[in-house]
Amino acid sequence: AQKITQTQPGMFVQEKEAVTLDCTYDTSDQSYGLFWYKQPSSGEMIFLIYQGSYDEQNATEGRYSLNFQKARKSANLVISASQLGDSAMYFCAMREEDTGRRALTFGSGTRLQVQP
Amino acid sequence: DTGVSQDPRHKITKRGQNVTFRCDPISEHNRLYWYRQTLGQGPEFLTYFQNEAQLEKSRLLSDRFSAERPKGSFSTLEIQRTEQGDSAMYLCASSLPIRTSGRRNEQFFGPGTRLTVL
Numbered sequence: 512a513q514k515i516t517q518t519q520p521g522m523f524v525q526e527k528e529a530v531t532l533d534c535t536y537d538t539s540d541q542s543y544g545l546f547w548y549k550q551p552s553s554g555e556m557i558f559l560i561y562q563g564s565y566d567e568q569n570a571t572e573g574r575y576s577l578n579f580q581k582a583r584k585s586a587n588l589v590i591s592a593s594q595l596g597d598s599a600m601y602f603c604a605m606r607e608e609d610t611g612r613r614a615l616t617f618g619s620g621t622r623l624q625v626q627p
Numbered sequence: 628d629t630g631v632s633q634d635p636r637h638k639i640t641k642r643g644q645n646v647t648f649r650c651d652p653i654s655e656h657n658r659l660y661w662y663r664q665t666l667g668q669g670p671e672f673l674t675y676f677q678n679e680a681q682l683e684k685s686r687l688l689s690d691r692f693s694a695e696r697p698k699g700s701f702s703t704l705e706i707q708r709t710e711q712g713d714s715a716m717y718l719c720a721s722s723l724p725i726r727t728s729g730r731r732n733e734q735f736f737g738p739g740t741r742l743t744v745l
Contacts, residue, residue: 515669546733554716556670556736563730602669613658613722614683615734617669 514538515603515618522623524593531578532588532621534603540564542608545586546615547577550600559601562586564608593625629653631737633719639743640709647705648740652721659702660720660734661694663687670718676702709744716741 516535524530536545547559562570562577570577578587590597600622604615632651640646652659657678662670673692675683678699688694691709696702706713720734 544731548736553738555738556718556720558733558735561731561733604669612683613660613675613677613732614672614685615660615662615670616672619667620669 513618514616515605517603517618517621519621520619522621524590524623524625526595526625526627527592529589529591530593530623532590532601532603532623534586534588534618536584536586536603536605538584538605538607540607540609544606544608545577545579546604546606547575547586547588548602548604548617549597550602550620552599556602560588590623595625595627598623598625631719631721631735633717633737633740635740636738637741637743639745641745642709642711644709645705645707646709646742647703648717648719648742650702650704650719650721650737652701652719653735655723655727656721656735657699657724658722658732658734659696660722661702661704662718662720664716664718664739665714673704706742709742711744714742714744 543564545562549557560572560575562579574591576589600620602620603618634649659676661673664670674694676696691707694704716739718739720736722734
């Protein structure tokens with residue numbers, strides 16, 4: 512079974528509107544971290560937001576927020592007020608921490624296109 | 628620019644040749660990671676160093692692959708006897724000590740080395 516599932520290969524959004532990118536995960540670890548990264552066409556992965564498994568509040572970083580639903584094992588990224596520069600690939604990732612591992616496991620990504 | 632740097636940015640080689648890539652992490656970062664990304668997929672973890680110690684290795688890291696970080700600063704990733712299936716983007720990342728970054732300890736990625744094996 513895939514550990515990180517991103518079911519939306521591509522998404523379109525109008526400029527200035529909000530968009531939600533879906534991510535579900537699978538782990539038996541009690542302690543884990545969830546991350547979202549942005550990868551523009553230039554190729555460099557850019558960290559956006561982090562949610563720890565024990566964090567009770569949803570994480571927010573500027574226009575990015577993470578809708579964390581632990582029981583449903585979902586960690587959706589919400590981008591508010593989309594901008595043309597938000598057009599990129601977005602990857603959800605998980606770090607399973609019970610045994611002290613540091614590796615990130617990534618999903619297959621969602622390509623977001625922001626339309627003027 | 629004080630981000631993660633990788634060299635070369637592009638490498639074209641013939642099947643069977645050996646290649647070596649270099650990664651220079653952000654200076655105060657003690658952790659260094661290697662990932663491989665094929666077209667249309669997310670990055671896949673290869674290996675991780677804390678200082679000079681290699682602490683994690685993926686099953687993807689076959690015996691043709693070797694990574695080193697001899698002085699706990701830069702790292703090299705060598706692929707011996709390259710195969711066409713090795714064609715991919717090789718990404719390096721680094722992170723701060725947890726005592727500095729906190730539990731988040733996000734990884735900062737470099738621009739990658741794109742390998743093409745003919």
